[in-house]
Amino acid sequence: MKQLIAFALILFLAGCKKDKIDPHQAILGKWEEFYVGNGEYQPPIDPPTGYIEFMEDSVLLTHNYSPKSTMKHKYWIDSFLHIGSAYFSYEFQADTLKLNIEYATSILSVSKYKRIR
């Protein structure tokens, strides 16, 4: 019986560990913004206006489709995602990144991005 409990405990702990996401890794890559709002339903931004690209060296590129342009920003992650003076709380949900504005009392506070290749 004791062994069974120990085994279950190991399984449980292993399960927990697997769920832990390292945001520094998880954020890398390209994300297309498809939602801005306050959490309520909004039709997806259509057509998408651009995507953002997190690089390993703390560089964030924001790309706009029309007119085509790219800007370079500095980002870093601790308990928040910081982009220059802006900072957001973040949540990874499968292939979606959800950001909540923390730097300002703003009209809209929630943005969502889906991972693109």
Added chain:
Amino acid sequence: MKNQLLSAMILALPMLAKAQQSKPVPTVLTDKDGIIQAMEFSDNAPSPTDQEFMRQYLKITADDRFEKANDKERSPGNTDDHFDQFYKGIKVDGAGYNFHYKKGKLFYAHGHFVKIGNLDIVPSINSERAKELFAAYKQIPASEISGFTSELLVKEIASADSTAYLVFEIYLRSNAPVNDEIGYVNAKTGEVLATEPIFSHSSPHVKGIQPKTIQTTTPDLKRALTPANGNFATRYSGARTGSTDKDGLKYRLLDETRGAVIHTWNMQGSFDFDASVELLDNDNIWTAAEHAANENDMGLDIHWALQKIYDRLNTVHAVNSFNDPVAGAGFPINAYIRYGNTDIARNNAGWAAAVKSLVFGDGATVYRPMASVDVVAHEYGHGITDFQIGWGNSGDQGAFNEGLSDIWGAIMQHRITGGNIWQRP
């Protein structure tokens, strides 16, 4: 039978009203522990002095002291006094009382008095140790700490059923990771009892420590030669005039003619305030042809609206900027247009509390530039709320914060561009 009962009640109502009139009773609001949060004294009832109120109604003890932090005469005889609470000489964080007088008579008292049973106010650790413990809690290496400030306070800890503790409030500057929280370290045990985000904290002693990016003056540019009146082709409000000033050969959106500096900057899509630049014009006639590209003309709407909002509050209500100081210049009103280059930043406007500034997106992707009078007044309202009440942007505080700002937006749009905008057409 029902009808008779109803008419009896109706008959009784004027009597009730009369009974109240003859013996006026102060209206009292108390918290769950019975401590008075607000008390209103009617005009024909006697009312106590502030000191009497503290003794009689708050029942303060020899350990409690209220220190007047601010008194303000709004018109002759009408004054507003604010007192901070101290316990055995230590400031009680977030506690204090306000007294409002009409023609010298107290008519309304309200505030938050923290009743403390018996708290030992001799710390067992020093502020240096409290800083170390908070840094460890935040996993900030000592080598990354570029400075800190601390203050010994008595503070109610929300997660501990609002029990009051002796704490060190620690503000710690660090480069990597950037620290955006204030720590409250138990001055007896060294335990980190609570943290608060810096952006929603509005105690005066924290306001002094702002990120270096805040631009309250323009050190890079020489002082203005003369203030001038610019002609603005605004995006939403037609042709307007607003104060600018001339620096060298060009005019910029800087107004130093009022009781607080009003300065409108251009972020050009950056998130970094250090990257902001002046909006400039050669002849002070700011045309759409010159400025509509990249939505820069939104700066004209905002610069003009800020001056109008300032004037309405200042001339009608004698309120100077967000902070309305007893004396001296009001807090600088800095607005940044074209803040950020993501959809959420561009289709947005906000009050960035950490830098006490207004930020506006260029729209351009989903909406149009965020620069109409009601939007500017809404964000200006957040500035007032931040300085005067200190509400944050989440939960109930966030909801009330937004509600108040919507009211500011409606009032100012009505006062500045006219029309009863809250009525359906």
